[in-house]
Amino acid sequence: MPELPEAETIRCQLEEEIVGASIRRLDLHDRRVARAHNSPKELTSLVEGRRIVRVGRRGKAPLLFLDGKRPATLVFRLGMTGLLRVVPPKAPVDKGTVVALALSGRKHLRFIDQRRLGSLVAYPTHDVDATPEFEHYGPEPLSEDFTPGYLKNAFSRRSARVGIVLMDQRVIAGIGKIYADEVCFRAGIRPGRSVRRISGPMCARLWEAIREVLSEGIECRGSSARDETYRDVYGMRGSFQERMYVYQRTGEPCRVCGTAIRRTAITGGRGMHWCPECQK
DNA sequence: AGTTGGACCTGACTGC
DNA sequence: TGCAGTCAGGTCCAAC
Numbered sequence: 001m002p003e004l005p006e007a008e009t010i011r012c013q014l015e016e017e018i019v020g021a022s023i024r025r026l027d028l029h030d031r032r033v034a035r036a037h038n039s040p041k042e043l044t045s046l047v048e049g050r051r052i053v054r055v056g057r058r059g060k061a062p063l064l065f066l067d068g069k070r071p072a073t074l075v076f077r078l079g080m081t082g083l084l085r086v087v088p089p090k091a092p093v094d095k096g097t098v099v100a101l102a103l104s105g106r107k108h109l110r111f112i113d114q115r116r117l118g119s120l121v122a123y124p125t126h127d128v129d130a131t132p133e134f135e136h137y138g139p140e141p142l143s144e145d146f147t148p149g150y151l152k153n154a155f156s157r158r159s160a161r162v163g164i165v166l167m168d169q170r171v172i173a174g175i176g177k178i179y180a181d182e183v184c185f186r187a188g189i190r191p192g193r194s195v196r197r198i199s200g201p202m203c204a205r206l207w208e209a210i211r212e213v214l215s216e217g218i219e220c221r222g223s224s225a226r227d228e229t230y231r232d233v234y235g236m237r238g239s240f241q242e243r244m245y246v247y248q249r250t251g252e253p254c255r256v257c258g259t260a261i262r263r264t265a266i267t268g269g270r271g272m273h274w275c276p277e278c279q280k
Numbered sequence: 281a282g283t284t285g286g287a288c289c290t291g292a293c294t295g296c
Numbered sequence: 297t298g299c300a301g302t303c304a305g306g307t308c309c310a311a312c
Contacts, residue, residue, distance in 0.1 A: 001305065032289090035308095060306080079306055081290085096290090115290045117306060160283065167306090177305065267284055272303060 002078040003060050004141070004174030005217025005240065006230050010084050011057040013233040014064070016088045016107075021050045021103040023066070030116065033098040037121040046072045046122040058134055059173030071126045071196075075133065079117030081229050085110045115227065125226040138171045141210050148207040155203060162198065162206070163191030163272045172210065175199065178223055178240075181247045181273045183209045190279045191272040192264055216243060245271040254278060 001011070028040050038046070047164050050066035057063060062084065064074040076084060081096075087108050093100065099120055101112040105188060111120060126248055128134050138154070139145035154171045164270065166180040175183070184191040186209040189202055198206070217223065222238030224230045225248055228271060241247075245255050250263040259277040266272055 002295090076308080079289085080304075082306095113289095115304090117289055119307090158282070164283090168284095169307090214305095 001080045001176055001178065002082060002222070002230055003176040003179050003217075004057075004214055005179070005220070006222035006232075006238065007057050007060045007078070007174070009221045009238065010062045011055050011123060014062065014086070015055040017233065018064075018103060018107065018109060019055060020052065020059050021105050021107065022049065023047050023103060024049075025102040027100040027102070028098075029093070029100065030098040033111070033113070033118065033120050035119045035121070037119070043120070043122050046124060047074065052103075056128075057196050058125055058128060058133075059140075059169055060176065063128060066128050068126075071124070073123045073126055073128050075121045075123070075128065076111060077119040077121070078157050078273075079113060079115065079119070081115045082111065082113040082118035082242060083229070083231055084233055085112060085231075085235060086233050089153070102230045123140060128234050137173050138169060139173065141172050141214055145177065146210075148204050151207050151210075152200065152203045155198055159194055159196050161192050161266065162189055162195055163266060165195050166206075174214070175210070177270065177272075178225070178247050179213055179217060182244060183213050184272075184274060185245045185279060186213055188279055191274055192266075216240065233267050249273060 026044050031040055034040060034043055048106040052064050052066060053068060054065040056065060061078045066072040074115055089106055089108050094112050096112045097110050098113050103109060123131050134245040158165055163180050163184060166175050166183060186204040188254060188268060217240045220238050220240035221232060222230055223240035224237035225241040246261050249261045251260050254261055254275040257277045259275055262276055263271040263273050
């Protein structure tokens, strides 16, 4: 699923491909993608005829910044299976396409989302951090705002399990199941441990693991594990799955100690993967 | 306020 | 072969 490294890969590639292009037309193939945020009419009027001046990202969401005069920002929530593809105008429309943007320069940007858990929102501003969607978001984990002290402080206000808190976008922006599992492994901490019982040194190890794992994820251009549908803007797979220690490896031997990887259910039937020997 | 659990969504897979 | 049930998890919302 697209988390920070996948979204960052998409952001870099879109920056190369579409900055400076104008949006000629927006085709809403599945109006559910707009959710309750914008009516199709609003979406169209905020977007059509505008120029893409910058590509950004907040957490897991790629952002398109449009024209300065009447600024607008398009926020792509990729959900579980959302993909962005840049294709020639005549490329066949993939099954699962929810939005197609016809751009100047003979390019189309397609938002493909098999499971329709993704969404597209347009705001009439460039200041997305002021929108209800992002105003309570935590810091970008690879920015200077994200410090070991910040993490320690955030933990001190909570009692939930580490695995859950790492995925809370209000604490840290951009981490989902894959990277939460891998961060906990690298830090040697069980995802089921309460953040109340995270010591200073453990917190420092987590902070370091977060930076390391996400940076590696970006270097690998994201992860396209067994049943992951993730592909980049050009349809290519990422390679972070080759570096995974625990995610989706239930029952397989730990790559460090050989112990069988375990899966423990957390809320909503979701599971966290961990090594009972390497993680305490 | 923090935390938990259900709903949304669709394709792949399992069991009868 | 067919079909019901289950699983996957990002995000939102209601309830505790």
